Amino acid sequence: MTESLVPRIQLNDGYSIPQLGFGVFKVDPGETERIVRDALEVGYRHIDTARIYGNEEGVGRAIAESGIPREELFITTKLWNDDQGTQSVFDAFDRSLERLGLEYLDLYLIHWPTPAQDRYVETWKAFERLRESGRVRSIGVSNFLVPHLERLLAETDVVPVVDQIELHPYHQQPATAAFAAEHDIRIEAWGPLGQGKYPLLELPEVADAAEAHGKTPAQVVIRWHLQRGNIVFPKSNRRERMVENFDVFDFELSEAEMGAITELEREGRVSAHPDEVN
Numbered sequence: 001m002t003e004s005l006v007p008r009i010q011l012n013d014g015y016s017i018p019q020l021g022f023g024v025f026k027v028d029p030g031e032t033e034r035i036v037r038d039a040l041e042v043g044y045r046h047i048d049t050a051r052i053y054g055n056e057e058g059v060g061r062a063i064a065e066s067g068i069p070r071e072e073l074f075i076t077t078k079l080w081n082d083d084q085g086t087q088s089v090f091d092a093f094d095r096s097l098e099r100l101g102l103e104y105l106d107l108y109l110i111h112w113p114t115p116a117q118d119r120y121v122e123t124w125k126a127f128e129r130l131r132e133s134g135r136v137r138s139i140g141v142s143n144f145l146v147p148h149l150e151r152l153l154a155e156t157d158v159v160p161v162v163d164q165i166e167l168h169p170y171h172q173q174p175a176t177a178a179f180a181a182e183h184d185i186r187i188e189a190w191g192p193l194g195q196g197k198y199p200l201l202e203l204p205e206v207a208d209a210a211e212a213h214g215k216t217p218a219q220v221v222i223r224w225h226l227q228r229g230n231i232v233f234p235k236s237n238r239r240e241r242m243v244e245n246f247d248v249f250d251f252e253l254s255e256a257e258m259g260a261i262t263e264l265e266r267e268g269r270v271s272a273h274p275d276e277v278n
């Protein structure tokens with residue numbers, strides 16, 4: 001099992017991203033170094049963190065001690081809501097990069113649009129300047145819905161490379177996904193396993209496919225994301241699950257199996273609505 005099995009998704013700025021990565025939301029800062037070390041040993045090369053997770057330093061230590069050449073890694077972090085603006089963005093970026101111990105970042109995201117603050121356009125212009133500096137290669141957004149994306153495209157110059165949104169079988173956000181596809185913005189699916197908040201892995205549409213392929217229900221759901229073209233980074237603290245979630249390149253879901261899972265859509269958001277996070 002090697003990282004070379006992971007397909008790369010082409011971004012609209014010429015860079016590419018490993019389609020399968022490892023997320024560290026709710027990974028305890030004290031355990032992050034060990035957990036990310038495990039993930040890198042298992043073969044993950046794409047790590048998704050955020051300033052608000054409080055674990056950038058642990059991610060940085062695991063990267064430094066791994067000895068993996070920097071160009072083989074893809075590291076994402078996110079600007080927290082309190083740091084939106086202009087100078088505050090530059091300062092927050094510097095601090096994130098320092099905590100990660102990196103010379104450059106692969107992808108920097110605006111974590112939430114926080115529409116009540118009304119600063120995401122200004123923030124994005126600061127992101128454009130960061131990108132020009134070369135210290136971040138690609139810039140994107142997270143939790144942006146169609147109206148937020150429309151405004152960004154109308155008022156700024158650079159099209160985000162990705163929109164990282166809550167996306168799993170009960171909540172597939174078809175309007176945002178379609179808008180993104182039209183504008184060459186890739187979708188990153190957060191909470192790809194529904195954060196364990198509904199019995200996704202027990203649904204017959206998932207369990208039957210798992211049985212048919214001799215795989216686990218989690219592997220089926222990850223496979224569904226990959227075949228839909230989503231970028232995913234499921235999270236687990238447990239090494240055996242990291243291995244399981246990475247072992248998804250030796251089978252393919254049929255059109256019927258894919259369709260049955262896609263039909264589970266029911267606007268079943270498991271976390272906050274982006275307009276309500278400010």
Ligand code: NAD
Nearest residue numbers: 023024025048142190191192193194195218234235236241
């Ligand atoms: P997830 O859907 O990946 O669910 C994680 C939970 O699923 C784990 O706690 C674990 O208990 C369970 N799990 C993992 N592998 C399993 C397996 N093989 N079998 C059974 N259960 C398994 O949810 P997530 O961690 O919230 O999302 C993934 C990543 O997305 C995060 O770590 C983070 O990087 C990112 N994220 C971003 C935002 C955002 O606002 N941009 C919000 C939430 C998460």
